[in-house]
Amino acid sequence: MEQEQESFALQYHECTKINAHLQNLTNQPANQVQQAAGAIQKVQRQKEMLEQLLNQKVAGLMQLRLALVDKLKETYQMINTLQAQVLDEELIRWKREQQLSGNGAVFNTLDPPGVQDILPQLLAEITQLLSSLVTSTFIIEKQPPQVMKTNTRFTATVRLLVGGKLNVHMTPPQVKVTIISESQANILLKNDKLGKGGEASGEILNNTGTMEYQQGTRQLSVSFRNMQLKKIKRAEKKGTESVMDEKFSLLFQSQFSVGGGELMFQVWTLSLPVVVIVHGNQEPHAWATVTWDNAFSEPGRVPFAVPDKVAWNRVADTLSLKFRSATGRPLTDDQILFLAEKAFRGNYTDPNQMLTWAQFCKEPLSERNFTFWEWFYAVMKLTREHLRGPWVDGAILGFIRKKQTEEMLQNCQNGTFLLRFSDSELGGVTIAWVSESQEVFMLQPFTSKDFAIRSLADRIADLNHLVNLHPDIPKDVAFNKYYTPYQDNQPTSNNGYVKPLLVTHVPGWSAPGTMSYPNTPQHPFLQSPDPSRDTPSVASTFQNMLDL
Known part of the structure; x- marks a missing residue:
């Protein structure tokens, strides 16, 4: 009510100023x-609006005053009842007991019974509540990377949610970061301390920071911007375990006092599980470990236990979520069915079928030297880095079997093509097209290395025998916005040399500026596709073209 009154006074003062201003304006000579x-x-409109607001505030203040009066009445009744009980009953009874004690009766003291015993217990319980609140609100706002490469800079942010309320920032606490193993994390959660031999499992540079209080947001936090893992100490491996299966966690620790030093708190929190790698080629398997852990770990688990097998529908949701996050578009039901048949090696029956960790990322696919996850991860990486636009547009079918590709193209118009991810080449995409004789050909898969030289859209533009994207979309409509503009007026580079243009050319088929010969299967570079693999049915070469 006091705040509302102050607000009313300010606006009333503003209204008075507007009235005076209006009076001055209307008191001028008629022509002015x-x-x-x-x-x-x-000004008149401003005055009317402000007066309307003031009337509302007056009505609100009246309501608040009436409510306050009602509360005062209620409080009075309670005090009156309590006072009558104390003075007219309790105190009179105590005086009578005092009198009777002269005859040897038991005499109670003036203090309520049991207060001296209850207070210490209450204080201890309240302190425990506060301790639980403080320790539980020491959290990692920005997690460190879950796949962590040694000698690579990384960041993390920690906050104490109740720091501002408890004035912890008056003596800003320091936070220390260490990396601990899965077994150390288990010990810590069981005993609230690491125990003997609880040294870190690695060495982190720039691993201490002081929490800072942001006045505007009232947040107490510390951001570690330049941490770097220099060393890692691994556990002994058993069976088929690899270093990419091993999980660590970053431990953030601090201590501080509240209440003028009356209470001292030691707080800590663990990051999400982290997999440490030293080479880039370890990244796919490391992400398999992290993806499985993030998706299928249970709340309150023993660190860092995960199920050994999971229903396919849960795996499918995870894969679609990952793909959408990386590439901008989730997977369709047909694409998920394709992945299920690949993951179960052709033995897929229903969405509740259990997929094991070994099937997911340990055992190679049939007749391949890579696992299901390695294949999926490579496709996702290729799409994210080189095919994102066409994928989001729906121009890439991608997850489709070779046999189904042939069936889809065989009855199409000459030059109809589609794009599918290679089964035999990690991170490869192939172009399949139908010729005039209704024969389906597939180009040797392109990979990231190829697209670093020339993009998918430009390669499609180079190949004149590719006419329509399946079913009947002219290729220029589908890919024109992704073509690289060619600048005729800049034939030379800065060093004075003429710059060649690399153009995709399939021998035996049309090259830029030449006639097309689609019906020449007798050409040594052409053959009908081998049904067992989609490696070169048609060789792909590059021709240096000088635009002079």
């Missing part, structure tokens, strides 16, 4: 009043 008619109307 006429000239200032617009300004007078504007």
Whole structure:
């Protein structure tokens, strides 16, 4: 009510100023009043709006005052009842007991019974509540990377949510970061301390920071911007375990006092599981470990236990979520069915079928030297880095079997093509097209290395025998916005040399500026696709073209 009254006083003062201003405007000579008619109307509207607001505030204040009066009445009744009980009953009874004690009766003291015993217990329980609140609100706002490469800079941010309320920032606490193993994390959660031999499992540079209080947001936090893992100490491996299966966690620790030093708190929190790698080629398997852990770990688990097998529908949701996050578009039901048949090596029956960790990322696919996850991860990486636009547009079918590709193209118009991810080449995409004789050909898969030289859209533009994207979309409509503009007026580079243009050319088929010969299967570079693999059915070469 006091705040509302202050607000009313300020607005009432503002209204008084507007009234005075309006009075000055209307008291001017008639010709000036006429000239200032617009300004007078504007001020008049301001006055009316403010008066309306003031009337509302007056009504609100009256309600608040009536409510306050009701509360005072209620409080009075409670005090009156309590006072009558104390003075007219309890105190009179105590005086009588005092009198009877002269005859040897038991005499109670003036203090309520049991207060001396209850207070210490209450204080201990309240302190425990506060301790639980403080320790539980020491959290990692920005997690460190879950796949962590040694000698690579990384960041993390820690906050104490109740830091501002408890004035912890008056003596800003320091936070220390260490990396611990899965077994150490288990010990810590069981005993609230690492125990003997609890040294870190690695060495982190720039691993201490002081929490800072942001006045505007009232947040107490510390951001570690330049941490770097220099060393890692691994556990002994068993069976088929690899270093990419091993999980660590970053431990953030701090201590501080509240209440003028009356209470001292030691707090800590663990990051999400981290897999440490030293080479880039370890990244796919490391992400398999992290993806499985993030998706299928249970709340309150023993660190860092995960199930050994999971229903396919849960795996499918995870894969679609990952693919959408990386590439901008989730997977369709047909694409998920394709992945299920690949993951189960052709033995897929229903969405509740259990997929094991070994099938997911340990055992190679049939007749391949890579696992299901390695294949999926490579496709996702290729799409994210080189095919994102066409994929989001729906121009890439991608997850489709070779046999189904042939069936889809065989009855199409000559030059109809589609794009599918290679089964035999990690991170490869192939172009399949139908010729005039209704024969389906597939180009040797392109990989990231190829697209670093020339993009997919430009390669499609180079190949004149590719006419329509399946079913009947002219290729220029589908890919034109992704073509690289060619600048005729800049034939030379900065060093004075003429710059060649690399163009994709399939021998035996049309090259830029030449006639097309689609019906020449007798050409040594052409053959009908081998049904067992989609490696070169048609060789792909590059021709240096000089635009002079």
